[in-house]
Amino acid sequence: DTGVSQDPRHKITKRGQNVTFRCDPISEHNRLYWYRQTLGQGPEFLTYFQNEAQLEKSRLLSDRFSAERPKGSFSTLEIQRTEQGDSAMYLCASSSGQGKLYEQYFGPGTRLTVT
Protein backbone atom coordinates (compact mmCIF):
# COMPACT_ATOMS: atom_id res chain seq x y z
CA ASP A 1 0.00 0.00 0.00
CA THR A 2 1.84 3.05 -1.24
CA GLY A 3 -0.94 5.53 -0.58
CA VAL A 4 -2.55 7.96 -2.99
CA SER A 5 -0.10 9.62 -5.35
CA GLN A 6 -0.53 12.70 -7.50
CA ASP A 7 1.52 14.03 -10.35
CA PRO A 8 2.83 16.63 -10.78
CA ARG A 9 3.19 18.10 -7.31
CA HIS A 10 3.52 21.60 -8.70
CA LYS A 11 2.48 23.14 -11.99
CA ILE A 12 3.02 26.68 -13.17
CA THR A 13 1.24 27.61 -16.36
CA LYS A 14 0.30 30.68 -18.29
CA ARG A 15 -3.27 31.80 -18.56
CA GLY A 16 -5.02 30.16 -21.46
CA GLN A 17 -2.94 26.99 -21.44
CA ASN A 18 -4.35 23.52 -20.78
CA VAL A 19 -3.12 21.42 -17.87
CA THR A 20 -3.68 17.81 -16.85
CA PHE A 21 -3.17 16.26 -13.44
CA ARG A 22 -2.98 12.59 -12.59
CA CYS A 23 -4.10 10.73 -9.48
CA ASP A 24 -3.25 7.14 -8.62
CA PRO A 25 -5.49 5.89 -5.80
CA ILE A 26 -4.77 3.08 -3.39
CA SER A 27 -4.98 -0.02 -5.56
CA GLU A 28 -8.01 -1.73 -4.05
CA HIS A 29 -10.07 1.46 -3.68
CA ASN A 30 -12.94 1.73 -6.13
CA ARG A 31 -14.02 5.25 -5.12
CA LEU A 32 -12.07 8.33 -6.14
CA TYR A 33 -12.71 11.99 -5.33
CA TRP A 34 -11.28 15.27 -6.55
CA TYR A 35 -11.28 18.36 -4.33
CA ARG A 36 -9.97 21.87 -4.80
CA GLN A 37 -8.41 23.83 -1.98
CA THR A 38 -7.72 27.56 -2.21
CA LEU A 39 -5.59 29.51 0.21
CA GLY A 40 -7.14 29.78 3.63
CA GLN A 41 -10.03 27.49 2.80
CA GLY A 42 -10.92 23.88 3.30
CA PRO A 43 -11.14 21.47 0.39
CA GLU A 44 -14.19 21.82 -1.84
CA PHE A 45 -15.65 18.80 -3.57
CA LEU A 46 -15.31 18.74 -7.36
CA THR A 47 -16.24 15.28 -8.57
CA TYR A 48 -16.54 11.60 -7.64
CA PHE A 49 -15.96 8.29 -9.41
CA GLN A 50 -17.08 4.84 -8.50
CA ASN A 51 -14.90 2.57 -10.58
CA GLU A 52 -14.88 4.22 -14.03
CA ALA A 53 -18.26 5.94 -13.66
CA GLN A 54 -18.34 9.63 -12.81
CA LEU A 55 -21.37 9.83 -10.52
CA GLU A 56 -21.36 13.37 -9.24
CA LYS A 57 -20.01 16.73 -10.35
CA SER A 58 -20.00 19.94 -8.38
CA ARG A 59 -21.23 23.18 -9.87
CA LEU A 60 -17.66 24.35 -9.28
CA LEU A 61 -16.65 22.12 -12.18
CA SER A 62 -17.17 24.42 -15.13
CA ASP A 63 -17.15 23.30 -18.75
CA ARG A 64 -13.40 23.92 -18.84
CA PHE A 65 -12.85 21.09 -16.38
CA SER A 66 -13.04 17.43 -17.28
CA ALA A 67 -12.19 14.36 -15.27
CA GLU A 68 -11.80 10.77 -16.34
CA ARG A 69 -11.07 7.43 -14.80
CA PRO A 70 -10.89 5.24 -17.87
CA LYS A 71 -10.17 1.83 -16.39
CA GLY A 72 -11.35 2.41 -12.89
CA SER A 73 -7.81 2.84 -11.65
CA PHE A 74 -5.97 6.16 -12.09
CA SER A 75 -7.82 9.38 -12.82
CA THR A 76 -6.98 12.55 -14.70
CA LEU A 77 -8.28 16.06 -14.20
CA GLU A 78 -7.87 18.42 -17.14
CA ILE A 79 -8.39 22.16 -17.09
CA GLN A 80 -8.68 23.85 -20.44
CA ARG A 81 -7.95 27.53 -21.07
CA THR A 82 -6.72 28.09 -17.54
CA GLU A 83 -7.63 31.28 -15.70
CA GLN A 84 -5.93 32.91 -12.74
CA GLY A 85 -8.87 31.90 -10.59
CA ASP A 86 -7.96 28.26 -11.20
CA SER A 87 -4.85 28.68 -9.06
CA ALA A 88 -5.34 26.28 -6.16
CA MET A 89 -4.29 22.97 -4.68
CA TYR A 90 -6.05 20.07 -6.37
CA LEU A 91 -6.46 17.10 -4.04
CA CYS A 92 -7.35 13.56 -4.90
CA ALA A 93 -8.72 11.05 -2.39
CA SER A 94 -9.80 7.45 -2.54
CA SER A 95 -11.83 5.09 -0.40
CA SER A 96 -12.82 1.45 -0.47
CA GLY A 97 -16.48 1.76 0.44
CA GLN A 98 -17.67 -1.46 2.04
CA GLY A 99 -18.27 0.02 5.45
CA LYS A 100 -15.26 2.30 5.22
CA LEU A 101 -17.00 4.68 2.87
CA TYR A 102 -15.95 7.73 4.77
CA GLU A 103 -12.34 6.81 5.31
CA GLN A 104 -10.96 8.88 2.49
CA TYR A 105 -7.23 8.77 1.98
CA PHE A 106 -5.80 11.91 0.44
CA GLY A 107 -2.86 12.37 -1.85
CA PRO A 108 -0.32 15.18 -1.39
CA GLY A 109 -2.06 17.38 -3.95
CA THR A 110 -1.04 19.23 -7.10
CA ARG A 111 -0.48 22.94 -6.59
CA LEU A 112 -1.45 24.89 -9.71
CA THR A 113 -0.28 28.44 -10.27
CA VAL A 114 -1.70 30.29 -13.26
CA THR A 115 0.29 33.38 -14.22
Place this chain on the structure above:
Amino acid sequence: AQSVTQLDSQVPVFEEAPVELRCNYSSSVSVYLFWYVQYPNQGLQLLLKYLSGSTLVKGINGFEAEFNKSQTSFHLRKPSVHISDTAEYFCAVGRSSDSWGKLQFGAGTQVVVTP
Protein backbone atom coordinates in the same frame (compact mmCIF):
# COMPACT_ATOMS: atom_id res chain seq x y z
CA ALA B 1 -28.12 22.19 2.74
CA GLN B 2 -25.38 21.82 5.29
CA SER B 3 -22.53 23.98 6.49
CA VAL B 4 -19.47 23.64 8.66
CA THR B 5 -18.05 26.47 10.76
CA GLN B 6 -14.68 26.37 12.42
CA LEU B 7 -14.82 29.17 14.90
CA ASP B 8 -11.10 29.91 15.13
CA SER B 9 -8.88 30.51 12.14
CA GLN B 10 -5.71 30.30 14.21
CA VAL B 11 -4.96 28.92 17.65
CA PRO B 12 -1.57 29.61 19.24
CA VAL B 13 -0.69 27.23 22.06
CA PHE B 14 2.35 26.48 24.17
CA GLU B 15 3.94 23.05 24.11
CA GLU B 16 2.43 20.64 26.66
CA ALA B 17 -0.64 22.84 27.08
CA PRO B 18 -4.13 21.59 26.16
CA VAL B 19 -5.86 22.69 22.99
CA GLU B 20 -9.47 22.73 21.83
CA LEU B 21 -10.54 23.38 18.26
CA ARG B 22 -14.17 24.26 17.79
CA CYS B 23 -16.43 23.01 15.03
CA ASN B 24 -20.13 23.64 14.56
CA TYR B 25 -22.28 22.32 11.77
CA SER B 26 -25.77 22.75 10.45
CA SER B 27 -27.69 20.12 8.56
CA SER B 28 -31.29 19.17 8.00
CA VAL B 29 -30.36 15.48 7.96
CA SER B 30 -28.24 13.26 10.15
CA VAL B 31 -24.54 13.53 9.56
CA TYR B 32 -21.21 11.88 10.04
CA LEU B 33 -18.39 14.04 11.40
CA PHE B 34 -14.64 14.04 10.87
CA TRP B 35 -11.45 15.80 11.77
CA TYR B 36 -8.54 15.85 9.34
CA VAL B 37 -5.04 17.25 9.81
CA GLN B 38 -2.89 18.75 7.09
CA TYR B 39 0.83 19.20 7.62
CA PRO B 40 2.70 21.67 5.38
CA ASN B 41 2.91 20.55 1.78
CA GLN B 42 1.05 17.33 2.49
CA GLY B 43 -2.40 15.93 1.90
CA LEU B 44 -5.03 15.51 4.56
CA GLN B 45 -4.85 12.73 7.13
CA LEU B 46 -7.87 11.42 8.99
CA LEU B 47 -7.57 12.06 12.74
CA LEU B 48 -10.89 10.64 13.87
CA LYS B 49 -14.50 10.16 12.85
CA TYR B 50 -17.94 9.93 14.40
CA LEU B 51 -20.39 7.69 12.59
CA SER B 52 -22.60 6.44 15.43
CA GLY B 53 -22.44 5.12 18.98
CA SER B 54 -20.41 6.75 21.72
CA THR B 55 -20.29 10.49 21.36
CA LEU B 56 -16.70 10.63 22.58
CA VAL B 57 -14.36 9.41 19.91
CA LYS B 58 -10.65 8.90 20.16
CA GLY B 59 -8.30 9.28 17.27
CA ILE B 60 -4.66 9.14 16.42
CA ASN B 61 -1.89 11.14 18.07
CA GLY B 62 -3.81 11.55 21.34
CA PHE B 63 -6.68 13.58 19.89
CA GLU B 64 -10.30 13.10 20.85
CA ALA B 65 -13.57 14.77 19.92
CA GLU B 66 -17.06 14.90 21.35
CA PHE B 67 -20.22 14.93 19.28
CA ASN B 68 -22.93 17.11 20.79
CA LYS B 69 -26.12 16.75 18.82
CA SER B 70 -28.09 19.38 20.72
CA GLN B 71 -25.39 21.99 20.16
CA THR B 72 -24.52 20.64 16.70
CA SER B 73 -20.86 20.68 17.62
CA PHE B 74 -17.88 18.38 17.23
CA HIS B 75 -14.99 19.97 19.09
CA LEU B 76 -11.50 18.49 18.92
CA ARG B 77 -9.25 18.31 21.98
CA LYS B 78 -5.80 17.24 22.99
CA PRO B 79 -4.68 17.41 26.63
CA SER B 80 -1.02 18.12 25.90
CA VAL B 81 0.30 19.26 22.54
CA HIS B 82 3.71 18.75 20.98
CA ILE B 83 5.61 20.93 18.58
CA SER B 84 4.83 18.33 15.92
CA ASP B 85 1.11 19.10 16.26
CA THR B 86 1.67 22.36 14.42
CA ALA B 87 -0.58 21.94 11.39
CA GLU B 88 -3.92 22.92 9.94
CA TYR B 89 -6.97 21.06 11.17
CA PHE B 90 -10.17 20.64 9.22
CA CYS B 91 -13.58 19.62 10.44
CA ALA B 92 -15.74 17.86 7.84
CA VAL B 93 -19.32 16.69 7.55
CA GLY B 94 -20.88 13.97 5.46
CA ARG B 95 -24.57 13.21 5.12
CA SER B 96 -25.42 9.77 6.42
CA SER B 97 -27.92 9.42 3.57
CA ASP B 98 -25.19 9.79 0.95
CA SER B 99 -24.24 6.53 -0.67
CA TRP B 100 -20.84 7.67 -1.78
CA GLY B 101 -19.23 9.68 0.97
CA LYS B 102 -19.09 13.29 -0.20
CA LEU B 103 -17.52 15.51 2.47
CA GLN B 104 -17.99 19.21 3.19
CA PHE B 105 -15.06 20.85 4.95
CA GLY B 106 -14.73 23.83 7.23
CA ALA B 107 -12.25 26.60 6.48
CA GLY B 108 -9.64 25.14 8.80
CA THR B 109 -7.90 26.09 12.04
CA GLN B 110 -4.18 26.69 12.02
CA VAL B 111 -2.56 25.42 15.22
CA VAL B 112 0.82 26.88 16.05
CA VAL B 113 2.64 25.22 18.93
CA THR B 114 5.53 27.12 20.47
CA PRO B 115 8.05 26.01 23.09
